[in-house]
Amino acid sequence: MAVARGGRVAHLTAYGARDVAAALPVESDTLWRIYSMTKPVTAVAALMLVEEGRLSLDDPVGDHLPAFAHPRVYASGSGTAIRTRPPEGPLLVRHLMTHTAGLTFAFYGSHPVDRLYREAGLESSVAPGKDLAGTTEVYASLPLQFDPGTQWNYSVASNVLGRIIEVVSGRPLDVFLAERVFRPLGMTDAGFEVTDAQAERLAELYGETDDGGIEPVPGLPLRGRPGSSPAAAAWWPRPTTTTASWSCCAGAANSTAYACSLPRRWT
Numbered sequence: 001m002a003v004a005r006g007g008r009v010a011h012l013t014a015y016g017a018r019d020v021a022a023a024l025p026v027e028s029d030t031l032w033r034i035y036s037m038t039k040p041v042t043a044v045a046a047l048m049l050v051e052e053g054r055l056s057l058d059d060p061v062g063d064h065l066p067a068f069a070h071p072r073v074y075a076s077g078s079g080t081a082i083r084t085r086p087p088e089g090p091l092l093v094r095h096l097m098t099h100t101a102g103l104t105f106a107f108y109g110s111h112p113v114d115r116l117y118r119e120a121g122l123e124s125s126v127a128p129g130k131d132l133a134g135t136t137e138v139y140a141s142l143p144l145q146f147d148p149g150t151q152w153n154y155s156v157a158s159n160v161l162g163r164i165i166e167v168v169s170g171r172p173l174d175v176f177l178a179e180r181v182f183r184p185l186g187m188t189d190a191g192f193e194v195t196d197a198q199a200e201r202l203a204e205l206y207g208e209t210d211d212g213g214i215e216p217v218p219g220l221p222l223r224g225r226p227g228s229s230p231a232a233a234a235w236w237p238r239p240t241t242t243t244a245s246w247s248c249c250a251g252a253a254n255s256t257a258y259a260c261s262l263p264r265r266w267t
Helices: 033-050 094-098 112-119 133-141 158-167 173-182 252-263
Strands: 002-005 008-012 015-018 032-033 075-078 083-085 206-207 214-216 249-251
Touching: 002 252, 008 252, 033 094, 033 158, 033 173, 033 252, 094 158, 094 206, 133 158
Parallel strands: none
Antiparallel strands: 002 008, 032 249, 075 083, 206 214
């Protein structure tokens, strides 16, 4: 638990176990998968480019990502019988920032476009075998659920925003965030991969069992990589795709430093 006052960490206390099976306790420097808290970090990076005059919230997304130059919007039908139409207005950068772009997630099941995302292999929001550039092109090939700016839907929009950051800055997303956000704030443990030296500090990720207990989430075990105890994490080795939606990892002090920075002006 971290408590900050006046922009500084005033209290940091650790409780519980970071790895139940190995009887390893949570410590003040334990690393955590921060998942969707990656999104506000991406948003700050985009706003830095806006502040520098290199990006505008009112830029059409297609100006930076040509694959989005002519999006289509869901009209009716399902499966192979889906019909689409042109959008009533442009898809803008601000729509990505506010999750009003018409994009979605594959794991939803309430709209026919959700199924198209699943069929495209986007269950984890990343297209199989593709980097962030290739993944956003897959998004662009699918219809929007609704006209941009008319509804809200939590979605892969941050990934598209992350790709725009790459295009505008000329830097890979993870490099840009390291250089412009993490290092200036002293967030030495924050990033998109866990090094060998950090691996011992990464917390296991648990899910609830049917009987009310907990167990490691399948596919993301700590144990299993030779040469470490506990062994590997999903962030080791370097990921093939850096996503702006969910793939950051950080410690409690790092996350608090970021939160404390938000009221201050970024330079």
